[in-house]
Amino acid sequence: MASTSFPLISFQDFLSGSEVEKRDVAQKLYNAFHTYGWVYLQDFGISANEIDQMFAMSKKYFDRSLDEKLKQTLSSAAVNQGYTPDGAEANGGTDHKECYEHRRFTNDLCPTDTEVAGFHTFMDAFYKKCFNLSVDVLQALALIMNLDLDYFSTALSKADPQLRLLHYMPIERSVIESKGHARITPHTDFGLCTILFQDSVGGLEVDPFHTENFVPATPIRGTCVINVADLLQRLSNDRLRSTMHRVTSPRLSNEQSSGQMLPARYSTAFFVHPSADVDIEPIVWEGEKGAKYEKVNAGEWRTYNTSKNYANILAPIKG
Ligand SMILES: O=C(O)CCC(=O)C(=O)O
Numbered sequence: 001m002a003s004t005s006f007p008l009i010s011f012q013d014f015l016s017g018s019e020v021e022k023r024d025v026a027q028k029l030y031n032a033f034h035t036y037g038w039v040y041l042q043d044f045g046i047s048a049n050e051i052d053q054m055f056a057m058s059k060k061y062f063d064r065s066l067d068e069k070l071k072q073t074l075s076s077a078a079v080n081q082g083y084t085p086d087g088a089e090a091n092g093g094t095d096h097k098e099c100y101e102h103r104r105f106t107n108d109l110c111p112t113d114t115e116v117a118g119f120h121t122f123m124d125a126f127y128k129k130c131f132n133l134s135v136d137v138l139q140a141l142a143l144i145m146n147l148d149l150d151y152f153s154t155a156l157s158k159a160d161p162q163l164r165l166l167h168y169m170p171i172e173r174s175v176i177e178s179k180g181h182a183r184i185t186p187h188t189d190f191g192l193c194t195i196l197f198q199d200s201v202g203g204l205e206v207d208p209f210h211t212e213n214f215v216p217a218t219p220i221r222g223t224c225v226i227n228v229a230d231l232l233q234r235l236s237n238d239r240l241r242s243t244m245h246r247v248t249s250p251r252l253s254n255e256q257s258s259g260q261m262l263p264a265r266y267s268t269a270f271f272v273h274p275s276a277d278v279d280i281e282p283i284v285w286e287g288e289k290g291a292k293y294e295k296v297n298a299g300e301w302r303t304y305n306t307s308k309n310y311a312n313i314l315a316p317i318k319g
Pocket residue numbers: 164166184189196198204245246247267268269
């Protein structure tokens with residue numbers, strides 16, 4: 001396999017191995033998050049075919065007319081569910097994308113199984129798999145961070161994270177590469193961590209060492225990538241680092257010309273958030289100088305950051 005910008009780990013032994021094998025996978029995962037903030041995961045219980053089906057569903061959702069999609073537009077930062085058109089997100093630059101946010105408890109702005117054949121049922125099931133995976137991944141970290149093994153499953157017991165479908169429309173490479181434009185502007189995610197599935201188009205880039213030297217996270221079939229997000233950085237008192245990432249045009253191969261139209265790109269992110277009533281404060285390890293962050297309430301943190309991102313379409317919430 002071609003070399004990757006950050007480690008690729010099989011999760012198989014964490015799911016079904018011995019205690020020793022489990023700890024070995026957990027340590028590798030922790031090390032990758034400590035050093036890079038990112039990991040490729042394979043053998044994690046969602047097959048490449050299921051991921052293909054999910055992308056086919058996503059395409060069916062976005063293939064509808066804009067008018068249809070706008071009928072179910074996201075309207076509240078606190079609920080954060082529904083459709084957002086091109087231009088909705090304000091992350092300090094101009095993004096070229098449209099999104100749909102799906103949750104486990106509140107999905108009033110989801111098309112019915114008749115409106116988009118089988119969509120709601122499929123997304124509920126896919127969501128559940130992502131949720132379970134996120135609990136397993138966090139449990140692996142708990143093992144190495146000397147937390148109770150059920151620390152994160154308890155923190156997520158009433159949580160309603162969101163599954164976000166992203167569609168980056170076909171666009172000229174020169175537009176994406178012009179100043180201030182991107183498929184998605186550099187940002188960090190603000191939950192605990194994010195599980196990300198990408199199609200084969202490419203363009204995701206990450207800045208693992210905080211040097212503004214972005215490296216490609218090239219798509220690899222059958223894998224997902226997982227990144228540390230801001231709340232986990234705070235909880236781990238900076239031992240795990242949330243890193244900037246962006247989606248730009250895929251790097252040119254020899255046969256491609258710079259005048260080219262970029263094809264559509266689909267990706268799906270599962271943003272892992274704790275239950276709204278959970279407080280997150282740094283766990284300080286022996287030898288560290290003390291907590292680097294104040295305690296924050298997970299629900300308020302999420303609503304505040306969501307509202308900031310959607311400043312173009314929603315009224316601001318003071319934080
Ligand atoms: O599309 C991607 O690969 C990344 C999406 C992303 O970073 C986000 O939605 O926060």
